[in-house]
Amino acid sequence: LDGLLFACLGLWAYVHAVQRAQWRWAVLAAGFYLLSTLCKEVYVPWVALTLLLPLPAGSQSAAAGSPGAVGSPWGMARWRFALPTLAVALAYAVVRISVFSGIGGYHGSALGDWRALPVFIGNLAHMLAQGLLGSGALGMAAILACLVCLVAGVAAQSTPHRRWMLVGLGAAAVVMVFPLLFVVHPGVDLIGYTRYLWVPWVALCVLWSLKWPARIARWRAAALLVFVAAVVQQSIAQREHDRPANAVFEAHYAFALNPPPGQILVPYEFFSPISTVTQIMYAHAAQQRLEPGRLHPEPALLRKAPADAAERARIRTWNDKCLCLVPLDSLPPEQQEAVIQSQLANVGHAFSMDKPPPRVAHGYGGSIDAITVEGRQLHISGWTPTLGAGRKMVMAVPTPGAQVSLDALVSTERPDVAQSFQRQDMLLSGFEAILGFSDERMAQAASRMRCAIVLGHLPGQEHQFLLLPVKGKQGCSDALIPDATRAEGG
Template sequence: AQWRWAVLAAGFYLLSTLCKEVYVPWVALTLLLPLPAGSPSGMARWRFALPTLAVALAYAVLRISVFSGMGGYHGIALSSWQDLPVFASKLVHWLVQGLVGSGVLGVTAVLLCLVCLVAGLAAQPERGRLAMLAGLGAVALVVVFPLVFVVHPGVDPEGHTRYLWAPWVALCVLWSLKWPASLARWHTAALLVFATAVGLQSLSQREHDRAANAMFDTHYAFARTPPPDQVLVPYELASATSTVIQMMYAHAAFKRLEPGRPHAEPALVRWEPANAAERASIRVWEEDCLCLVRLDSRPPGEQESILHNHLANSTTALPMHGPLPRMAHGYGGSIDSITIEGTQLHVKGWTPTLGPGRKMALGVSAPDIRVRLDSLVSTERPDVAQAFKRPDMLMSGFEATLGFADEKMARTASEMRCAIVLGHLPGQQHQYLVLPVKGKQGCDDALIPEASRTESDSG
């Protein structure tokens, strides 16, 4: 309750906002902290919070200008109030699984947290319960709000543990609530059960992180300084392109941090090896040793499977019932025609993707559509090659046949606005590009905001 401490706190808060992994809204909870005895009454709390709130406001303005919104690259998980029950159930499952585990012990720990909450309220004098409920409601709002941008289908808590920091601190504070005297002896027992669940979950998370960190560290090292005469088949973490994209972003970061130093592009496998020497130069990730090994050290059948998975064409459905994640760096290519034939769609167009390994995600307007790729063949596009003055783009055209469960799904998918593809041209290697239908720019919400793109991204 002194200005010197208020200003100093705001200064440290300003420093913290310069870090990537910091939960900026947490500072709102300072408005709920009790002031020391003898502090000025009335609006004193707000007055002393003004420096920190000014920093928060400035941060919000900066974030909105850079990311074109508060949520960063994530779209909000709630597109309408009808989504609230589904989102709430996913949120509860996500928090339980991530914080204490989803087994019997974890569920028991969560139930004991609720008991702790009720016991803490019961221990308050009658006049204090309403204030405590209001405070707990405010805390829950501050803690849960950013998760609205995170808890999407398919996002697992093990891979996104940094988002659990604020809920974790809130639970720890919850256990400091005073219990009624008649229940005080049970407090220690309940806390021990909770701590046991947390400990086991932490051990499981540590084992998960050890393998994931080793994999990323190894791939980042390869991206920064590709070893001579070696090329890499990247590990498929969440999709066929996720680790590739991470490597390219790391490479771009290294170039910006060390602008005067030459940086070779990450040496990734782009073609079938032509001979034994080329095959011997290929490295793949080995989970047993958490290291890169030679491809030709694997059994012949496994070698072919690894190469096929990496170089094969693939198509998935990208649900567009809500805002798309901000993942694309620009527009490229087009979908020229879409025709329906029973349960199949025939899609024709071209992409800035050369050679094998054409990866495409179709933006469809329903969340539950499953699509299979029946065929995807390259076709000649002399008009594209002539327009770009690149003879190697002659085979940039494609004809895809997509299969669906029934005709209704096929008709729904035929209304797609765009697709997302990986580019291979210089300046676009392994970057996501929007492929509009018939030249329409229907997926602007998928573009990374221009303010946070690098110069090479906009190619």
């Protein structure tokens, strides 16, 4: 909301700058634009509106009476008074590229090449339609009503204005679509990522302020009611979807930021076996940075099986019925064992990779010592910086489109690693994994894998992803988070 306010004030000041031919308004517009970009990066593309927004002629330009006057869409003044805002956009781009090693942040663009454009447009339309207005007959009717609103609004303009309105709508499309280049991927959970649709949502609401032709204006209220009904239905569905997820993270963040003395947490496996623990440890690390003068006890996570009933009573786990953390010993005995085994078991995932992995790793740790092919199986062995049980690992193989499965992931003893680190609790840091493929050719191709990703356990690494290079080689460096944004302690 803050970013939207500053972005709109920036456009307001820019219009004044062009119409009054005063640089102070242009500087003010650039200041508001800067504030909006610091609120959220989705407002960075708003610079396109500065360049292409159709502007009415101001008093000075009307007096001038020339087609190139200050307020005219054809005049150079609109570009000249946009220079301060453009300078802010350029500076932002330089800083962002240096910090993230690219404009997309941690994830690459969903649009790999022009051949992927039809698929991307289809995914984008699907996400916008169902994410904003929902699926089903009501959602489809609301989408159709929005399209009618768009066409009617353009048709209601006079011929000269219609051309510039289309230019303005093109600029609005850039504003809406550009941030989504980095998040709209095949299979994206529409209702789980609707926060990305904030700017399209605002644009959709503004759409209904357009004038309709007089002969169909009486239908505008009915179409708007259909739109509102779909919005209400989608909002209710969204709130019900978000309520359990919000409760999960609120409870886990509270535990991470203010760890109850003596309690041990079994993190809830939300998106993946490592997502929740990673995010709460990020929150803990952020709190340490924000308040360096205060003591911030680290949240205790379950790393080994409880030795007795007293230790079991200290463990807290998530309960879906109450949407809260409960004592482990309050559950039936069979559920208690299932919770412990789920947390302490090795959990792995294998997938075929057709592009560089996202920037998620903080550094290197462990090693993949051997890769051998036996028929349709790939055998991988090595070690990870793991304490006790519960290794969490992801293996990516360079076989786009291949069907790959993780057939086995077991711990093995590595006394050499325990001796090197002087930690006996790292005795089971070794592992052996078996990946299965549809044919031997795919297995041979997958043997060229460069690295795997594992969640660190050692002190200072509990909230970090680490890369396991093959045979000590530092491959997959493109998966490392850039130095400027990497957390300390890697």
